[in-house]
Amino acid sequence: MATPPLGWIDPADRTPEQQDAHAKALAAMPNFALAPVQTAGPVKVMLTDFWKDAAVVADVGRVFTGFHQLTGSCVGASAGNAVFTLAAIQRTLSDNPTKAFIPWWPFPYGRTRYNEGDRGQGEGAVDSIMGQTLIKEGVFGVEEIPDEPAFDTSDGFTLTTSQEYAYSDGNYSGNTKYLPLAKQHPVGAAASLYTTADIKTAILNGYPVLDGCAYYVGNGSIKGSGDSAYVAGRYDGRGGHSTCVLGYWDHPNDGPLFLYSNQWPAGTYPKDPAGAGRCCVWLTESEMAKLFRNGGDQGETMALSHLNYFPAQADKILDYTQI
Amino acid sequence: MNAVDAKGKQVPLVATDVAYKLLAVDMGEGPRPPPPPPADPLLSVLQAAYDAEPATTTKSSDKTQLAAIFRALATAVTDPVVKTGDDNFALITNSIQARIDGRLKVKLRPTIGAEINKILPNGAGKGTVPLTVQDRTAAAALYLRIATLLDEVK
Numbered sequence: 364m365a366t367p368p369l370g371w372i373d374p375a376d377r378t379p380e381q382q383d384a385h386a387k388a389l390a391a392m393p394n395f396a397l398a399p400v401q402t403a404g405p406v407k408v409m410l411t412d413f414w415k416d417a418a419v420v421a422d423v424g425r426v427f428t429g430f431h432q433l434t435g436s437c438v439g440a441s442a443g444n445a446v447f448t449l450a451a452i453q454r455t456l457s458d459n460p461t462k463a464f465i466p467w468w469p470f471p472y473g474r475t476r477y478n479e480g481d482r483g484q485g486e487g488a489v490d491s492i493m494g495q496t497l498i499k500e501g502v503f504g505v506e507e508i509p510d511e512p513a514f515d516t517s518d519g520f521t522l523t524t525s526q527e528y529a530y531s532d533g534n535y536s537g538n539t540k541y542l543p544l545a546k547q548h549p550v551g552a553a554a555s556l557y558t559t560a561d562i563k564t565a566i567l568n569g570y571p572v573l574d575g576c577a578y579y580v581g582n583g584s585i586k587g588s589g590d591s592a593y594v595a596g597r598y599d600g601r602g603g604h605s606t607c608v609l610g611y612w613d614h615p616n617d618g619p620l621f622l623y624s625n626q627w628p629a630g631t632y633p634k635d636p637a638g639a640g641r642c643c644v645w646l647t648e649s650e651m652a653k654l655f656r657n658g659g660d661q662g663e664t665m666a667l668s669h670l671n672y673f674p675a676q677a678d679k680i681l682d683y684t685q686i
Numbered sequence: 687m688n689a690v691d692a693k694g695k696q697v698p699l700v701a702t703d704v705a706y707k708l709l710a711v712d713m714g715e716g717p718r719p720p721p722p723p724p725a726d727p728l729l730s731v732l733q734a735a736y737d738a739e740p741a742t743t744t745k746s747s748d749k750t751q752l753a754a755i756f757r758a759l760a761t762a763v764t765d766p767v768v769k770t771g772d773d774n775f776a777l778i779t780n781s782i783q784a785r786i787d788g789r790l791k792v793k794l795r796p797t798i799g800a801e802i803n804k805i806l807p808n809g810a811g812k813g814t815v816p817l818t819v820q821d822r823t824a825a826a827a828l829y830l831r832i833a834t835l836l837d838e839v840k
Contacts, residue, residue: 421811681771681813683806684799686778 367627370435371575371603372487373658380480381489388491389662395554400567405613408566409622411640413451422454422463422675423506428641430468431519432626434527435486437605439472440626441573442493445607446502446550448571449670456569460675464504467511469522469530470538470545471496477533484528484535490575490605491662494553501545501671508541518629519641551669555662559651562621563611565666572608574664577657579604580623583632583644591615593637596623596644598653608651610639619648728801729835735797736839739790748786752794753836755781760829764822771806772813774825778802798832 372381413419414427427447432440446466454463475488475496505511514520530538556562556572565572581600585592591614610622625631625642632644639645654664739745759781768774782795802808805824807815817825 417811421814679813680810681775681808682799683775683778683802683808684796686775686782686795686799686802 366600366602367579367581367631368432368435368437369579369602369604370432370437370439370487371577371605371658371663372489373577373603374661376603377489378480381492384479384492385489385662388489388495389555391495392491392553392555392662392665395556395561395565395666397564397568399560399564402567402613405615406567407610407612407637409610409612409639410448410452410566410569410571411609411622411624411643412638413455414447414640416451416455418460418675419451419454419463423465423504425516427451427465427520428516429519429624430626431521431628431642432527433521433524434531436469436472436488436527436531437626438475438488438490438493438575439468439527439531441605441607441624442471442475442490442497443468444609444624444626445571445573445667446497446670448607448609449550449667450672452569452571453670453672454675461670461672462675464506464672465520466502467505467508467541468502469527470541471500471502473530473533473535473538474500474545475533476531477538482532482534484532486531487603488605489663490573490665491555493605494550494573494662494665494667497550497667498553499549500542501547501549503541503544503548504672507544511537519626548670548672550667551671553665553667556664556666557655557660559619559621559648559655561666562608562651562664563619566608566611566621568666570666570668572664572666573605574608574654574659575603575605576654576659576663577601577603578653579606580625580644580646581631585633585636587616593620593645594632594635594639594643596632596646597650598646598657603658609643610645612637612645614645617647619651620645621648621651623651726831726835728831729838731797732794732832732835733839735793736790738793740792742789744786744789748789749794749836749839751785752782752790753833755785755833756798756829756836757833760826760833763825763829768817768822770814770816771808774806774817775813801828801832 430440430443443466450463453461475493478496479492512526578598579600580596583594583596586595607624608621609624612620614620623644623646629641631642
């Protein structure tokens, strides 16, 4: 298998500017501090299920199937998936629901690169700086910028390679003109995670997890049968990659499993019999723990929360007695 | 059965059906006219709703207008431009507002609306649901029925 598009910059490969920006981002990040969730029994939570919620679909006008990266833009595409997940959760579970929206991920991606000192078009970024960019500069939905390119949705939501490159320049006018707009919709918090227990707690509280790692999960295979069958994966590829963790499952045979959500073609892994969406694979707890030993610590793994977006409109009620 | 000829002689009746029936009626025989169909139960509902409307100088003419509106809606709702529940709702309310505005709204219009709720999708989020051919057909039939019954409401 040829090396798929990656893009998370390993700490050992960072420029002095990137190292400095990362240090500042890390200093600004709170550690995740929620107490573990006490559950009555085994749980299986896939935050991606909320992508398909009727209210979410109604808000965005289609079913979101996940972003698909073509260049070394994993930090941008995975952050987009995390933000969409957060928007979907806030739409469906929050006491004060906000409108679901499909984030225009090229903006925070290009701005992240700019904020870490990268100039011009290119590939690669750092997750910790993405987290701070989402907080300080914000994000916005594609419906707010109707003149920007539309996504090809034949295999996830995909832009062209040239489009990804164009927006990878944070100083590109196609990005900078949206600085005031994005400022209206900041992510409230990006809290750094350091253990698999942190990830579990974040997921069970409805917070998507964005992470960067020096390894990636390149393959998957179906394990088990019947109701307990799932697509299992492991960190089998060497290369910096940013993805999301969007689910947790107390598996009856294999213990805690974590849903690794990638941004590659749908055929990267077998279709999950456990119901996970496009380009997802389950990792055992021991496998998930490798994240933190391979670059995913020190602010590169975070839970996103408190996205500031438009209040959701209550479902309009059609009632003919009001004629 | 016999008839009587010009000379007063009894003759067998071999007439056309029409003549037979005329004679039979004349002779107090033959089939009785069918009993009138039972009143549409919706009529009493609409009557009660109309009675509950406050008396105004235009109450009767408003009812006549409302009947005409629903007679027209029975055709309009079958137009493919009426795509969704929201479209249908707007069609009804725009028609009503144009002719009787806020009148007959205490009881009669809500009562009619409740009947529409029984046959068309309604509730949260249903406004954008496309109407099916069956929905349009059912709506057209109900609107026409409402128009007919409103004509009978006293």
